[in-house]
Amino acid sequence: xAVVSQHPSRVICKSGTxxxxxCRSLDFQATTMFWYRQFPKKSLMLMATSNEGSKxxxxxxxxxxxxxxxxxxxxxxTLTVTSAHPEDSSFYICSASVIVLADTQYFGPGxxxxxx
Amino acid sequence: RKEVEQDPGPFNVPxxxxxxxxxxxxxxxxxxxFWYRQDCRKxxxxxxxxxxxxxxDGRFTAQLNRASQYISLLIRDSKLSDSATYLCVVITRxxxxxxxxxxxxxxxxxx
Numbered sequence: 001x002a003v004v005s006q007h008p009s010r011v012i013c014k015s016g017t018x019x020x021x022x023c024r025s026l027d028f029q030a031t032t033m034f035w036y037r038q039f040p041k042k043s044l045m046l047m048a049t050s051n052e053g054s055k056x057x058x059x060x061x062x063x064x065x066x067x068x069x070x071x072x073x074x075x076x077x078t079l080t081v082t083s084a085h086p087e088d089s090s091f092y093i094c095s096a097s098v099i100v101l102a103d104t105q106y107f108g109p110g111x112x113x114x115x116x
Numbered sequence: 117r118k119e120v121e122q123d124p125g126p127f128n129v130p131x132x133x134x135x136x137x138x139x140x141x142x143x144x145x146x147x148x149x150f151w152y153r154q155d156c157r158k159x160x161x162x163x164x165x166x167x168x169x170x171x172x173d174g175r176f177t178a179q180l181n182r183a184s185q186y187i188s189l190l191i192r193d194s195k196l197s198d199s200a201t202y203l204c205v206v207i208t209r210x211x212x213x214x215x216x217x218x219x220x221x222x223x224x225x226x227x
Contacts, residue, residue: 034215042219043203043217043218043219043220044160044203044217045217046215046217049213091157093159093160103148103150103165103207104150104162104165105150105162105205105215106162107159107160107161108159109158109159110157110158110159112157
């Protein structure tokens with residue numbers, strides 16, 4: 001299957017700092033990527049749809065100024081958690097499909113964020 | 117009502133047993149359905165797509181019941197390595213493209 005990478009895999013930061021998470025499609029171009037967060041023993045929650053060359057589409061209840069998404073190229077989307085707080089601690093995962101809005105999603109390995 | 121609902125389990129079964137569980141979806145216009153497997157602290161991995169006619173992949177069988185709006189997954193001859201959380205994913209294209217996840221069904225296979 002297609003390969004999606006994420007970096008970093010784990011990050012610990014102080015409250016008030018900003019953290020950038022990268023999501024890359026390694027062997028295909030992804031005009032659309034999705035960002036999720038997952039709390040322990042809970043389902044994935046879709047945060048936003050990242051569109052290459054245009055603004056991201058955020059799900060209801062997700063603060064766009066808090067979670068900045070940039071999709072600058074066909075293989076890279078970034079999620080920046082700004083002014084992180086302990087409640088932002090979570091597992092963040094991205095996904096992409098090989099064909100635009102094709103149904104099969106390939107997930108990155110996830111980034112575990114801990115805000116102290 | 118949630119868009120996608122799953123029995124959270126856990127389903128605790130002995131090796132070799134058969135285990136089956138469902139996932140219901142609320143939007144009758146939903147078009148594509150998948151089962152993903154997620155291990156603890158890992159990303160979801162595609163297990164199988166669910167086709168209208170039902171499909172089988174080794175010990176795994178997936179079914180779609182559009183009339184009752186649910187999909188099912190059956191695991192035969194359970195292995196210890198089948199222990200995981202199984203997520204159903206439903207895709208709906210109406211005015212926009214929407215990916216919906218179930219909360220997952222936890223399966224534990226014991227020796």
